Amino acid sequence: MINQLGNFLTLSTFGESHGEAYGGIITHFPAGIFIDFDAVQHQLNRRKPGQSSIVTQRKESDTIRFLSGIFEGKTTGMPIGFLIFNENQKSKDYNHLEDRYRPSHADFTYDAKFGLRDYRGGGRSSARETVNWVAAGALARQILPKEVEIYAYVSSVGNVVCDKSYSELSLNEIDHNDVRCPDSFSAEKMIEKIKSIKKSGDTIGGTITCVVKNLPIGLGEPVFGKLQAELARAMLNINACKGFEYGSGFAGTMMKGSEHNDVFKADFTTETNHSGGIQGGISNGMDIYFRVAFKPVATLMKSQNSVDKEGKASIVEGKGRHDPCVVPRAVPIVENLTAFVLADMYLINRLRRI
């Protein structure tokens, strides 16, 4: 359903960059689950701006406030309403944009589609909306069996690529550096890259790899509900996301079937895992892994040529907050969106046999 994440476990959200608050409603959260509130706030803090010198500096506490659906620490099965107030809106920073269309932003398409737009900070098109998703994902994660582990990390920044496989990395060290790449050698080069890009007032793209371990077998639906399709849909909704591949991905197109096929062992695990943990749209118990592409952020600290509402040449100045590379902060977004999708498919899977 458009404007909703999830199929049975659903998330509806609202909020604009310079409105009063973001928030959402999660429906069909099972009753009787003790909520670990710190775990939710921890994920929100990971996404928060201003955590290091290489990310945007907007100051927000991003404190979540639950309004319903939880009683004496446990979920009641009722809709969970939550709010995250905006604290650092400086609308006047954006007044100069009312009539101007920033390149590669949503300004023009929103105006064309809706006939008007909230131009302050991008309004609904702001990536600040992802705060809702992180909150909801961090909650949904608590539905999944304890042994399920979800890791996202930065696997490239521009042309600085971490060429180790996820299995060679210490996935519990992702947050050990500012760029969130668990390979300290690559991380250092990535940070350098971002710093130099930042200095020039420019931005740079990157990729995130996500790995899910110990997922139960059976998540995903045969047709129009394949696990990879639900994940792809979620990821492609993230601002700046340009691509998704899982398992062998685009590189797998070069392979022969005899190389690509994952041979079964006696315990139904497979010798290789080009399938990325999904066969026929359904998790097979092997690690799920996928990669997500992010373009460079469109807001530069440089003046750019553009046009105004009338199509007249106009300069978009390098004002506002600078996010030289979006991927470090996108790590918790990918991770928690994944958790939400998995929790939804996990619940649905429980109804497929009786």
Add this chain to the structure above:
Amino acid sequence: MINQLGNFLTLSTFGESHGEAYGGIITHFPAGIFIDFDAVQHQLNRRKPGQSSIVTQRKESDTIRFLSGIFEGKTTGMPIGFLIFNENQKSKDYNHLEDRYRPSHADFTYDAKFGLRDYRGGGRSSARETVNWVAAGALARQILPKEVEIYAYVSSVGNVVCDKSYSELSLNEIDHNDVRCPDSFSAEKMIEKIKSIKKSGDTIGGTITCVVKNLPIGLGEPVFGKLQAELARAMLNINACKGFEYGSGFAGTMMKGSEHNDVFKADFTTETNHSGGIQGGISNGMDIYFRVAFKPVATLMKSQNSVDKEGKASIVEGKGRHDPCVVPRAVPIVENLTAFVLADMYLINRLRRI
């Protein structure tokens, strides 16, 4: 919604490889549209097996039969029910598979999830299901304005890559060769590649590029309904699809913002189109283009090691039909799925202003 394509214009389907028929129901098709039945059958014919020496040889006429929703040649607004009978099921070919799990197929995951499976020809996991999607997409296409053009073509087979941009190709020549690559030089090499793969009983992957021209501005929704996300979801539901990227895609992650941003011209077109025709999740009037990755088909004409239901070592023989490379036949699938997604978003867009 799982098990459904589309949000307002919806497609529900059923069918298994060796059942009696495939079929579907399309809801909310607008009333009063004269249906071009030949156009629908033409698309089905393009997907049909046995069209050339380089694709699978199952014999099916794939004739569509409409059961409702059309009266005196025009849609009535009522659900459109349709059927496509299976004519060439040879169930006995598959009896040997009842207890065996073919590598990188859905055999194991279906059994694990549902407790049983229709093992004949893969049952519901067979790519023959795409016949429903091509039919529905070919109908949905007739909702879109006449000037909208949708082209899909093979852009690589294994390591044979057509390195021309779509804008350098004659997109109306896609069907001029068996491999459906409009660059005759690349096409020849691709065909050679497939023939050699076929001879060895093996299979090979590939990519498809899809281009949409003259799409109205405004299709797609701001959050959880972004046009690229709806397209990605549709594509990742195609059997063997491993990845999706649009516009600059994965390559765009290497770019700087100052290179990547698409500068506006006075008429609101842009000088470059790294955005792939979508900004903020909404079509901006430029060409939409995206690329879809397909792994090599898992069925080989070679014996492979595998296991049976009890986990005992077992040989999967190279029987059945050989589809050495899936991408030529996937071209109409990508094209018509795209048409369906666009028609759905086109209708929804009409309600966003009043």
Add this chain to the structure above:
Amino acid sequence: MINQLGNFLTLSTFGESHGEAYGGIITHFPAGIFIDFDAVQHQLNRRKPGQSSIVTQRKESDTIRFLSGIFEGKTTGMPIGFLIFNENQKSKDYNHLEDRYRPSHADFTYDAKFGLRDYRGGGRSSARETVNWVAAGALARQILPKEVEIYAYVSSVGNVVCDKSYSELSLNEIDHNDVRCPDSFSAEKMIEKIKSIKKSGDTIGGTITCVVKNLPIGLGEPVFGKLQAELARAMLNINACKGFEYGSGFAGTMMKGSEHNDVFKADFTTETNHSGGIQGGISNGMDIYFRVAFKPVATLMKSQNSVDKEGKASIVEGKGRHDPCVVPRAVPIVENLTAFVLADMYLINRLRRI
């Protein structure tokens, strides 16, 4: 969702009175259930026209044909596609109606809404669509625990009212007479009433009472999913249905709280059951019971004044098939629609605790 019955277990349908076939797709039917096909056909036979002298005489075998989702007698969890062919369409009977609007039929509203209509036998507005619902409901019933009993019966025809409570009736004797009222005294008077109405070429309304016994506690959702609301929605979709009341219903509006409240016993059953087995939208283990109102069928065997498409006075002749009273044949419709709604809520309820 419009054009769909059910929320998780869903039914999509198609078909028109004079099309080739009716049919539907049921999604999310759990895997592993042995289908009792005779039970399904039995319910279809109960709805079939031409069973007695007091109902319409259209000749249809109403034989159902399953196309998918069932393998070796058991459900596979895949969508269940089914067809019921029309065998007795006499389109020419209706040619005279192309330009005329029959009073209290859907002719005018369909034309006004869609700009055209399939006028043959009412097209999609024909009550023959209920054949799909009976089929789907008879299948869905097989999901419910064996001990659940669902009974519908005729509780009034015109002013002939069976004034016994359902608890005084032998609910397994419903089919013992043509009118499907288990009180033989009332039944006789009802049949007389219908025969006399039939003779005059007129029609008469009536009511159906439905009772559900041994339903598990917990079906229904707190808000926008209350069990009574899902039942009401289903019933009001039946052609000619004009009202729904459950438990004490409209009569309960005259009562005082101290009379109406159902006092609990030690085993959580209640001494009275004005609540009709539902409290707070959720089944409480007591009998569910509700009553459904049906207006007299609009097609008379008498000429009636009407207008044509241009608004000119026109006569609608008393042609076609005569159904003097719809309620006897609506009994299996109410019963099986109820089964579908309950099965849907039964599945959903399994996800509300973990």
Add this chain to the structure above:
Amino acid sequence: MINQLGNFLTLSTFGESHGEAYGGIITHFPAGIFIDFDAVQHQLNRRKPGQSSIVTQRKESDTIRFLSGIFEGKTTGMPIGFLIFNENQKSKDYNHLEDRYRPSHADFTYDAKFGLRDYRGGGRSSARETVNWVAAGALARQILPKEVEIYAYVSSVGNVVCDKSYSELSLNEIDHNDVRCPDSFSAEKMIEKIKSIKKSGDTIGGTITCVVKNLPIGLGEPVFGKLQAELARAMLNINACKGFEYGSGFAGTMMKGSEHNDVFKADFTTETNHSGGIQGGISNGMDIYFRVAFKPVATLMKSQNSVDKEGKASIVEGKGRHDPCVVPRAVPIVENLTAFVLADMYLINRLRRI
């Protein structure tokens, strides 16, 4: 969809009687509509407790706060998030109910279904949730054409029945008395009735009639989306609602077809309107009218016998707030829910022809 109102225009809500706030999210509200905020607050004020001596006395300002989707007074097409804070929760009033099940309340079914419940003031089962619906309905009303008029009024309290037809009443005088019956003669008797019931610590049921004038032709869908079914579903979700009938309703079951059929005039209006403005599930331009039944409120100001969680005999004391008759305050609920349903169907109808 369960836990949602509407099909395209949707409302998701959250909130519990003694939580911090109620609230909701409306999706797909069209862009560019100037919101009349006073009209929304006016409807909320009509529903507010404590307006007269005959309704419950909980003190709430019920001030709505919009958090998104509106910019410079106009809708932007983005989700509209809103909040209504609870100000008068006295949770300690309800501590005595933690282990006790009030008769004909949701206490037992919630506990049985979810394994726990927020027992303070009924938690999610409280009718205070309707504050969300009134807010959403009052907004949705602003989508409908200006000439559409929606009136709900009290048509009976216990056995005091206003026996005039709606067409004989001054529908703009509904709020002229505390009981909201526009027939001053009946109103006086109803108020007397409620006062006497209140004095005895008891409660009484009643009915509400709703009338819609000047509705465009074409709202409603042929099958599983009939206008009456969408209305019935909405109404039966109101706490204490026990029945719904439209047009001739239950009384129509006594009529003959020749009496009941609505004969067309040259302008396609009909001479009578037993159809209640809906034919074939679709509005025909005549007045829509329907009647909704409400049982007596279950909370009495008298001690009642009941049981506790262990099934032991227990007394439920007559504490808390007394609402002797729910129908006066249910009037704006019925009216605004109707507005929401109509706005949803109005939008959908715009897509049914192209």
